[in-house]
Amino acid sequence: MTTAVLGGGLSGLSAGYYLLRRFGKPLTIYEASPRVGGWVRSENRKDRNFIFESGPRTIRPVGLPGANTLELVEELKLEVTPIRRSHVAARNRMLYAKGQLCMLPNSPKGLFGVLPPFTKPLYKAVLRDLVTASKKAKLEDESIYSFAERRFGKEIADYAISPMICGICAGDAREISVRFLMEGLFEKEQKYGGVLKGALISRFEKNKTKDTKDGLFAERQPKLYAQALKQKWAMYGLQGGLENLPKAMRKYLGERDVNVQLSNECRNLTFSSTGVRMNIKDAEVPVEHVVSSLPAYKLAPLVKQQHPSLSAQLLSIPYVDVLVVNMQFPGKLLKQDGFGLLVPPVEKLPLLGVIFDSCCFDMGENTVLTVMMGGHWFDQWFGDRPSPKQILDLATSHVQKMLQIREEPKFSRVHTLHKCIPQYTVGHKRRVEAIRNYIKTYKLPLSVCGAAYDGVGINDVILSARRQVEAIPLS
């Protein structure tokens, strides 16, 4: 079967990897920009012993998606930097709220004291869930904010759930679907009338399958995954920066004669009963099946001519812009180490959060921070398009205040990531089902994978590519 992939980010390269494994060649990956990796970008300042990441920097080795990524990392022979559960970066996560830095609880003991910014012990929120009846009419979906507020109270919704949503998708918890992060809890509540009640009852239910045993690893669990479990990794990075993952994938594919075409954008797709014709640089390239890893809004115009309603469905998945500011300060300046801090949206500050890179990874005598701003609130704070200098100054002044740092950063970078994170707003699951059902109904030789559909994390997009490739019908 002749196949092609649209997009050379992590999901596109992964689709290429799994297509090669399943169908062999010929296989071409088309990437519009001059590089692979998409949002994954590392600036490795070996001379100064630090790395600036403008995208993700850590991966969680959790469950089937985590095991799947580690299988790939193992195959590519990449050097990992594990962060164990006992590491300070795994244990300490903070909020900046009510004018102070607040440590989030990291053990069950933390549920019993009163920890700012909360005004009551957290176990009371759990009790509230136990005594609160669920809505009579069953819900198909709702916002994660309204779910958390109904079950656990407004304080949890404002100071736990809302910042967590910022820290994953830079989104507003009042718009994001509960199914994005808490599908299991939501369904338990809908079925049993309460989250805790549901969790307790379902513990007694049988037929629980271990989630790494779903046929993906028929022969053996990936060795690295077994190691991650044994050594209790909470997360890991890659030596030299996370961009070494897409770089290694490109090398791997290139060495096996997969054609990775950079600066080559597909402008239109025309489907027929025998396959699909792709318009690439004024040429028509026919293939039997195409896998799109493009953001939904970029695939939409390519199918609009023949399939306007599919195009409209793709466009209904919203995206947000994020500002990323990397900063390096000489010396160890942090008073409290940890993974970083999140800023709850109720604080009405222009920051989403700050990652303490130099706590996660050894960067010698440097303090390296990544400030994230914008997201759902981008236009509100940055609608008048401030200059990179203004953005850096804003990020610096907030970091100095929050972390009590007097110094100015010595090196810095400002990145505007335009439409970088899809928002799984209420109804997202149904939207994705409708898109895939349309493709199935019209028997289009098209698969869609990537962050728009099956999860926004690195593990999610790699597994999304694998599952979509494995679901391609054999012609």
Ligand SMILES: C=Cc1c2[nH]c(c1C)Cc1[nH]c(c(CCC(=O)O)c1C)Cc1[nH]c(c(C)c1CCC(=O)O)Cc1[nH]c(c(C)c1C=C)C2
């Ligand atoms: C402040 C903004 C952001 C921070 N990270 C991201 C944004 C938008 C992006 C991001 N973070 C996570 C994911 C999911 C993939 C994954 O690795 O599982 C994405 C796309 C993971 C994550 N980060 C935080 C949480 C609670 C999670 C969920 C999984 C987990 O528990 O690890 C918290 C968090 N994110 C940021 C900070 C500063 C922070 C906590 C202090 C930055």
